[in-house]
Structures are given as C-alpha cells and as structure tokens.
Amino acid sequence: MSSSRKVGNMLMYAVLIITALCVLYPVVWIVAGSLNPGDSLFSSRLIPDTLSFAHYQYLFTETDYPLWYWNTFKIAFWNMILSTVLVVTAAYAFSRFRFPGRKQGLMAMLVLQMFPSFMGMIAIYILLLQVNLLDNHWGLILVYAGGSIPFGAWLVKGYFDGIPRSLEEAAKIDGASDVTIFYKIMMPLSKPILVFIAVTNFIGPWMDFIFARLVLRSDEKKTLAVGLFEMISGRANTEFTNFAAGAVLVALPITILFFIFQDQLVNGLKAGANKG
Incomplete structure (x- = not known):
C-alpha cells in the first residue's frame, strides 16, 4: 500500500x-x-x-407522560398507515399511468418540496378551524399525511420505474386487473421502499413539535414533544433531569426501529434515489 x-x-x-x-x-x-x-x-x-431511576419513576407517577406517549404513538401509527397508502398509490399512478396533468403534477410536487412546511402554518390553522379539526389528533394526522406525499411519491415513483413493465404485461395477458397487479406484483417487489416510507412516516410525528404545538391545545391531547417542552419552559421550572429521562424514552422506539429495519431502510433509500 x-x-x-x-x-x-x-x-x-x-x-x-x-x-x-x-x-x-x-x-x-x-x-x-x-x-x-x-x-x-x-x-x-x-x-x-x-x-x-427516580426521574423515570417521576415521569410515570407524577406527570401525564404515559398519556403523552400514547397520544404520540397513536398519531404516529395512523399517520404511518395513511401516509404509506397515499404515497404508494400516488407513486404507482404517476409511474405506470399516463393521464392529462401528469407532468404538471410531478413538477408541482417537486416545487412544493422547496418550501419549508411551517410556511403554511397560518393556512393550516385556519383550515382546521373551519372544518372543526383543531385540537384533534385526526387534524394533525391529516396534516402530516398530506405533507408526506410530495417527497414520498417522488421517491417511490423512482423505485417503481425500476421494476420491469414486462411483469405487468405478462400479468395482463393472464387476465389480471390493475388492482391485482398492484397488490400481487408491485407490493411484494417493493418491500424495501415500503419499509422506508412507513418508518419515516412513523418517526416524523414522533419528533415533531411545531405543528403539534399549533394544532393541539388541551392537556389530554398533548404529545411528547409538547409535554416535555412545557416541563422545562419558564424560569421557575427546573425539571431538566426529568426532561432528560423523558428524552431517553422518546428515543427508544426510533432506535429499535432503525436496528430492526436498517437493511430495508438503506436499500429502499438507495433504490428510490437511483432508479427512474
């Protein structure tokens, strides 16, 4: 050497x-x-x-930390389900079908990624207020799910573009419908990118503070980020070690997910970025 x-x-x-x-x-x-x-x-x-371990005991006995944890898990789980369905179906449509406005739609999603999400905070607040979804977990889930479509659809579309069309053509010759092709052929071949999209859409709400703080108002609806922030906000609060204990527990699910799905996450990201 x-x-x-x-x-x-x-x-x-x-x-x-x-x-x-x-x-x-x-x-x-x-x-x-x-x-x-x-x-x-x-x-x-x-x-x-x-x-x-007194700080961990304090979180579960003297605060609403278990409730915050449950609220955050519920929001993250349903956002993962809804976002994955929306992203994958949109990506499949843009990848495999040709329809009026397709190029314009792809370009619009590309442009939307250039702007930070918090630029629409006022519009989101007014919209949720008008549809009576303010201080509602489903209002927050819909905001997260809608915001995940531009980036996720582009990424998954790149992966779908790399799957040979000959597989679908052979299935159509055998009489398979588009729905059957989607569920029986495309989904089994797309496990890495599906895992990547699902995990990232679970992690997003788990770590978010800005939109949760904007949408959720009542104490029983708080998420982990909002609840932990209020523990240390203000000059009179000195619960910094309790906050550290809460932060450690917040990181556990994400760490576990990365250890379990690290291969699929890496493969899904590389394939979605390079193909198409």
Whole structure:
C-alpha cells in the first residue's frame, strides 16, 4: 500500500472517529443526566457516582407522560398507515399511468418540496378551524399525511420505474386487473421502499413539535414533544433531569426501529434515489 493511500485512510478514519464522538457525546450526556440525582444537568456527571431511576419513576407517577406517549404513538401509527397508502398509490399512478396533468403534477410536487412546511402554518390553522379539526389528533394526522406525499411519491415513483413493465404485461395477458397487479406484483417487489416510507412516516410525528404545538391545545391531547417542552419552559421550572429521562424514552422506539429495519431502510433509500 502506498504512503499516500495510508495517509488518506488515516485521515478518513480520523474524520469518522471525530464525527462519532461528536454524535455520541450528547447522547451519553443525556443518558447520564437522566440517571443522576438532582434537577440540574450542569451538576450531572458524565459517569454518575450512583445510578438513580427516580426521574423515570417521576415521569410515570407524577406527570401525564404515559398519556403523552400514547397520544404520540397513536398519531404516529395512523399517520404511518395513511401516509404509506397515499404515497404508494400516488407513486404507482404517476409511474405506470399516463393521464392529462401528469407532468404538471410531478413538477408541482417537486416545487412544493422547496418550501419549508411551517410556511403554511397560518393556512393550516385556519383550515382546521373551519372544518372543526383543531385540537384533534385526526387534524394533525391529516396534516402530516398530506405533507408526506410530495417527497414520498417522488421517491417511490423512482423505485417503481425500476421494476420491469414486462411483469405487468405478462400479468395482463393472464387476465389480471390493475388492482391485482398492484397488490400481487408491485407490493411484494417493493418491500424495501415500503419499509422506508412507513418508518419515516412513523418517526416524523414522533419528533415533531411545531405543528403539534399549533394544532393541539388541551392537556389530554398533548404529545411528547409538547409535554416535555412545557416541563422545562419558564424560569421557575427546573425539571431538566426529568426532561432528560423523558428524552431517553422518546428515543427508544426510533432506535429499535432503525436496528430492526436498517437493511430495508438503506436499500429502499438507495433504490428510490437511483432508479427512474
């Protein structure tokens, strides 16, 4: 191996190690803070002298944390189902059918991705108010599902474009309808991209704060992001270690999902980005 290649490898490993340390240090600090006694993160030790689970117990016995968790899971689950159905059916239509306005629709979805979602906050608030879905979980789910269509449809369309049309033509010769082709041929061949879309649409509501804060008003409708924010907002609140414990529990489902579906997530993202 040449000396220049050795130097390049050393630099690459050095960058990777520094990046890993920058990512892992805040995570370790939050976990340590959640296990430290007291209320301040500044007095917490990176390696606690004694481990205390009092903050986790406090969340489940003294706050509405279980309710926030359930509300967030419900919103994330139904958004995952609805968004996946809308994204996949829209992508299949744009990939396999030719109809008036197809190119304009694709271009419109591409342009919509250029604007941040919070630019429509006022319009979304007024719309939900008029249809009586303000302070309603389904109002939030519909906002998330509609917002996921532009990016998701483009990504899944790219994956569908890479599936040979000869499979559908052979099925049509055998008398299969478009619905049968969609469910019996396209869906089994599209598992990686389906998993990617489903997981990302589950994670989005789980981590969102802006729209949840805008739409949800009553205490019994709060999500994790809103509830945890209100725990530490204001000068009188000193529940920072309780917040750290709540943040650790928030990260658990996402971490588990990534460990379970990491292969499908990577393959789905690469295939959807490269094909079409």
